[in-house]
Amino acid sequence: MREFVTILYVLALALGLGVFSANWVTLNFDGMDRLAFGPWVAHPLSGTPDADPYARARTARTGRLALGAGEGTVFWAEMDSAGEPLSGQCDYRINGRMPQARLWTLRLTDPAGQPLPAVNGIADEGLHSRALLHQQDGTFVVTLSASIAPGNWLRLDHDGPVALAASLYDTPVNSATALTNVMMPTIERLGCRSS
Amino acid sequence: MMVRFVYATLLGLVGAAVVHVVIILLLPLLANGTAWNTVSSLSADSGGPVALEAKAQPRLASSLDPLFRTFGCTFDLADGAFRVTSDVRVPLWTVGVHDTSATAFFSANDRIAAGRRLDIAVVNEFQLRIIRQNPPAELANTIIAPSLEQQGFVVVRVFAPDDTWEPVVESFARSLACSPLEL
Numbered sequence: 001m002r003e004f005v006t007i008l009y010v011l012a013l014a015l016g017l018g019v020f021s022a023n024w025v026t027l028n029f030d031g032m033d034r035l036a037f038g039p040w041v042a043h044p045l046s047g048t049p050d051a052d053p054y055a056r057a058r059t060a061r062t063g064r065l066a067l068g069a070g071e072g073t074v075f076w077a078e079m080d081s082a083g084e085p086l087s088g089q090c091d092y093r094i095n096g097r098m099p100q101a102r103l104w105t106l107r108l109t110d111p112a113g114q115p116l117p118a119v120n121g122i123a124d125e126g127l128h129s130r131a132l133l134h135q136q137d138g139t140f141v142v143t144l145s146a147s148i149a150p151g152n153w154l155r156l157d158h159d160g161p162v163a164l165a166a167s168l169y170d171t172p173v174n175s176a177t178a179l180t181n182v183m184m185p186t187i188e189r190l191g192c193r194s195s
Numbered sequence: 196m197m198v199r200f201v202y203a204t205l206l207g208l209v210g211a212a213v214v215h216v217v218i219i220l221l222l223p224l225l226a227n228g229t230a231w232n233t234v235s236s237l238s239a240d241s242g243g244p245v246a247l248e249a250k251a252q253p254r255l256a257s258s259l260d261p262l263f264r265t266f267g268c269t270f271d272l273a274d275g276a277f278r279v280t281s282d283v284r285v286p287l288w289t290v291g292v293h294d295t296s297a298t299a300f301f302s303a304n305d306r307i308a309a310g311r312r313l314d315i316a317v318v319n320e321f322q323l324r325i326i327r328q329n330p331p332a333e334l335a336n337t338i339i340a341p342s343l344e345q346q347g348f349v350v351v352r353v354f355a356p357d358d359t360w361e362p363v364v365e366s367f368a369r370s371l372a373c374s375p376l377e378l
Contacts, residue, residue: 006203013207018214025215026222047293049300057219059297060226063233065247065258065350068302071289102306103287103354105262113257115249125261128356167260169289169354170304 022057031055037184039083040075040166044174072101072169078111078161080187088116088158090192091145096185097138101171104129106142108154111163124155140185146193223296228254230297234267234348244268244279244371247350264355264364268373269348272319276326276376278337279349281313283367287354292317292340294347301340309336313351316376317342325378349373 032052033045046055047066059066067073079085080092098104107126108116115123127142133151134140143149146157156162164187173182223229233252237245247265249256259265270277279290285305290313292301305311315338318326323341326334351371355364 006199010203010207010210013204014210014214017208017211019218021211022215022218022222026219047297047299049298051298053219056296056298057222060223060229062257063226063228063230063254063297065230065255065291065293065297066299067289068291068299070302070304070307071291071299071352102304105260107261109257114253115256115261123261125356128262128354131356165260169287170306 025054026057026061029054029058031058035182037075037182038081039077039079039187040184041077042073042075042173044069044073067167067169069174070170072167072171073173075166075168075184076113077164077166077187080189082189084189086162086164086187087192088156088160088162090156091143091190092156093188093190094142094144094164094185095139095188097140097183098129098166098185099168099171099173099182101129101168101173103169104171105167105169106154107165107167108144108156108158109163109165110158111161113163113165116158116162119155119157127152127154142185145190230255230258230293231295231348234350235269238267238269238348244351244368244373246368260352262354262356263352264368266351266353266368266371267348268351270317270346270373272317272322272342272345274375276319276322276378277317277349277373278376279313279315279317279351279371279373281351281367281371283363283370284311285353285363285367286360288313288367289352290315291350291352292342292347293350294342294344299350300342303338303340308338312336313371314338315340315349317347317349318376319343319345322378331378 031054033043035042045051047059105126105128142152144154144156244266247267249259289304291299293299317340353364
């Protein structure tokens with residue numbers, strides 16, 4: 001009887017803890033290739049042959065389709081530069097420059113990366129670098145707000161947290177040598193609407 | 196009693212580590228709803244290139260850029276080499292060749308293509324040897340993507356920021372062909 005209870009205990013511990021930890025880690029652990037520049041996070045190796053086993057498991061679990069090294073890299077931001085979560089009820093200013101790329105796009109999503117629901121039947125598809133106003137010093141400013149703003153503007157009016165995706169296409173950021181001096185723009189909160 | 200409990204707990208922890216590692220390693224092989232599952236179930240119906248759209252395929256939505264049009268084709272190299280082409284020049288396209296675990300083992304963009312036209316052949320080791328020994332003239336400008344696996348899929352992304360680009364992107368899509376390649 002005592003043997004039986006012991007075996008049961010060992011099996012329960014092994015299966016329970018093993019399944020729980022594998023489940024948790026594929027949902028929460030970012031993988032070993034996590035690269036952060038301020039609030040911006042990229043996983044340049046995920047979805048490539050150099051990905052670690054955790055990144056592979058995560059790709060399988062989420063059903064994601066990563067960009068290959070020759071295609072580009074996506075940087076995600078779920079927080080502003082002060083470390084506060086991005087909220088759909090706040091206004092933000094994105095300021096600075098993107099790393100070198102032939103083309104980049106910037107869009108708003110929910111924290112899972114899904115498109116935000118269309119407002120008044122209009123889905124905001126995002127901005128891209130070929131139709132962007134620049135400052136005289138080559139930097140750019142993008143305003144995220146509910147009401148239209150002069151210059152580069154993305155509409156942000158959403159109940160709940162949001163995320164930003166900056167997709168860089170045909171970029172040397174993917175090669176390890178270029179990673180040391182990557183500059184990403186800052187995300188500054190301007191104010192929030194009280195709800 | 197105490198010793199027995201500690202021993203059993205240690206054994207359980209080691210077992211948990213083994214279970215953990217096995218699950219992590221098996222997930223890419225066994226998971227449902229991977230990008231491969233999505234693309235292969237779509238193209239099973241049509242055979243040719245299929246449009247991958249955020250609305251229709253919510254599991255892919257986070258991977259699709261709304262300013263791009265995305266197309267997918269599946270291949271099985273056991274049936275022969277595989278070629279993806281489009282004769283229409285667009286300002287920017289990228290191509291990723293993925294295996295069944297959705298790993299992009301080969302990728303490129305229009306800058307490395309001759310004439311900036313999309314022309315890529317996916318071949319296994321045997322087919323690669325045939326091409327190397329006797330290079331066909333028609334493949335002179337073709338990007339060759341060697342594949343270790345027999346099955347997989349190709350994803351083509353085309354920059355299409357607004358309606359004014361629609362005609363050229365539309366003709367690119369019409370010209371896009373995924374076809375077996377005779378060697």
